[in-house]
Amino acid sequence: MRDATFGQYYPSNSVVHKIDPRLKILMVIAYITMVFEVPNFWGFLVVSVFVLFATIISRVPIGSVLRSVRPIMYLIIFTSVITVIFYTDKTSVPDWIWWKFNFYKKSIYNAAFMACRLLLLVLGPSILTLTTTPVQLTDGLEWLFAPLKLVKFPVHTMVLIMSIALRFIPTLMEETDKIINAQKARCANFDSKNIFKKAKAMLPVLIPLFVSSFKRADQLAEALDSRCYNGAKGRTRMKKLQFGIIDLMGALFFVVFFLSILILKYQWIFF
């Protein structure tokens, strides 16, 4: 119930949903490299506009996209605070001094820069997972990893395992919640400050969770067998990956955006 929707597919019929998953995966990889290439805040503005635009045309509620940031919020706050407090620059004079700490304008700039980068690093890929079904995602990955089949790497099996893992995340999260509640009702204490005590306190949750996961795995294996699963051999697909006109437009749009970042970075001037 709580965060079961986090990172999960959001059904809709938008253009972004229709783009070929292979292209989307490649775009996300390009996007990540690009976010590292961004030279200044103008660059982040361009990236943010891109993310916002993609979100709007994907018809996914902005709230769902923003939600993906929640897990790394603490990381962002933590790194920002550390950067601001411990940044030292022997060559220049601190802009403010408070107690034992020296503050520099530059450190605040750096912290904000890093925070923006982290945020955008998470936001972009979350649009991928929100608009692509796990099957599309894994089909796309299977295609992209196909060359590995030459060296006898079991691409298909790996991809099936991934899709099953994605499918079971919400189920296991729900189960974890249930077990935690059951143990809390027996006065279990999960709020200990001591990290070892905390780890030990999790045993009454982890053991039942393992036991039930194995049970589920057994039953799933039976279900796979009953549905005639026999590896990749002789398998067909209901949905064929097809590169269409929408994909071409998506790719073009992305390239324009990609170039604009490069222009900012290398100050290419055409006019």
Add this chain to the structure above:
Amino acid sequence: MIELKNVSFTYQYSDDWVLNDLSIKIEEGSFVALCGRNGSGKSTIARLLNGLLLPDKGSVMVDNMNTLDRTKLFSIRKTVGLVFQNPDNQTVATIVEDDVAFGPENIGVPREEIRKRVDWALEVVGMSEYKKSTHTRLSGGQKQRVAIASILALKPRVLVLDESTSMLDPKGRMEVLQVLKDINIQQHITVIMITHFMEEAQIADRIVVLEKGRLFLDGGVELFEQREKLMQAGLSLPAFAEIAALLNIKNVKTEARLVEELVNLTKSSAKDCTGQKNKLGIQTKTDDSHSNVAIHVGNLSFTYSKKTSFAKLALDNVSLQVNEGDFLGIVGHTGSGKTTMIGHINALIKLQSGELRVLDIDLNKKFKYNDLRSKVGMVFQYPEYQLFDETVQKDIAFGPRNLKLEQQEIDERVRQAIKMVGLSFDEIAEKSPFELSGGQKKRVALAGVIAMRPKIIVLDEPTAGLDPCGKKEILDLIFKIKEHCNTVIMISHNMDEVAKYCNKVALFSQGKLLQFCTPHELFVQQQLLVDLSLDIPAATRITNKLNEKGLNLPHDTVQLDELIDRLALFLR
């Protein structure tokens, strides 16, 4: 279509024959209910039918193919489709249509044909509009219908369901049964339904009862007249058959027939029963103004994911009061707020608005979680899933240990708790909880809660998924525990249980408390329950049918015993 010839089967780790020289023939196009208590061998049969298991002796023939012939394995699995108990554990893909397509993809069906099959299969189970939906957004009944569609897409000629309705609420169960009936009649697919609910078995053309791995009874609905034998096999009768058997009315095969028969019988003796109502008043309202308040709930409201776009009002201004000694039943749909309500009592859910007092603890003020949780014992659905420690003794001691009690006190409590749930300390204390049988695990889990010596026990569907014997055992146990810990609150979908055990009922719908009264007062409001598509106790349903036909029974009959006593008086 299917033939089991002298089949015997044993699991590797055991010496007992799960199936013992069993022979059954099943005709194409029939609808067979395969019944029996837990451990009677019925689930093993399901797995033998599609070659997941192979017989040790004898043979299993599917459409003239022997399951021992491994070259035919995929043909056999295409012919016999198997749907399992837990809808969550048989779904491979997140998106409904992708999951349904998985089977046909495996057997290499061409692309266009897969599309057609998926659309057809989802149409048959009535889930077409959900084809793009994600698995987690579906209800239990819907998930199970998708699981059936996933098998149908393989175009099987036989559909086997291994207790596929046992984890569903009554609404989901009805949905699935309706789908099965349609599949059997319209698609001409043979259906073999494994179940321990005789109420469900009624819809089959043929009922096969197993006991200890052997064929015990085999026939049509006339089997319901063999009350003694069915009881011996650990099964219960549908309500109408129970009435017929106890009133000694012969040749009653359906509920409608029973009603007719009773109307005919009573015409001759035109007695009026209304005058006897008070004499028969089995459950008179108890005056509870003197007992102490155990739980006070005032204007309680709760919203999940507050302040987000996912906000969902789960409890809406609920007020109620439970007295010491009450046995409160909480009824309502899945998602009506029942679980949120009981979560509050144990502070598993933090109070948002409203008043809540549990015994002497005011949850609006500061309090210690352990004080509250040691006084309120919670038993969740499938409590056996909470077991974790090396030995039964240690596991049961988990609660008391968390309360930081003296070792001697802990031992004492563990001993007493084990005794109370009807197990033997010497036999079980040093065993691992994971090597126990299902029923024993449940008892050990219950003991783990009892060892805290709670004053109030809260149970979330304690009988879900159990066969009739298991149900009765657990309910009797709960009744026994009630002698020690006075106040019991129980969430249940089974109205017959509520009618039988509870003295008060709270009916929830969409987060609101619609009714808070005695079972008698609730169940006379037939229309309300029908509108909410909740079950009505069998006794009330039959009483209403009889009264429609001109009988004059007191309409507040909620328990079967009550109805039988009243009818017996009528007929005398």
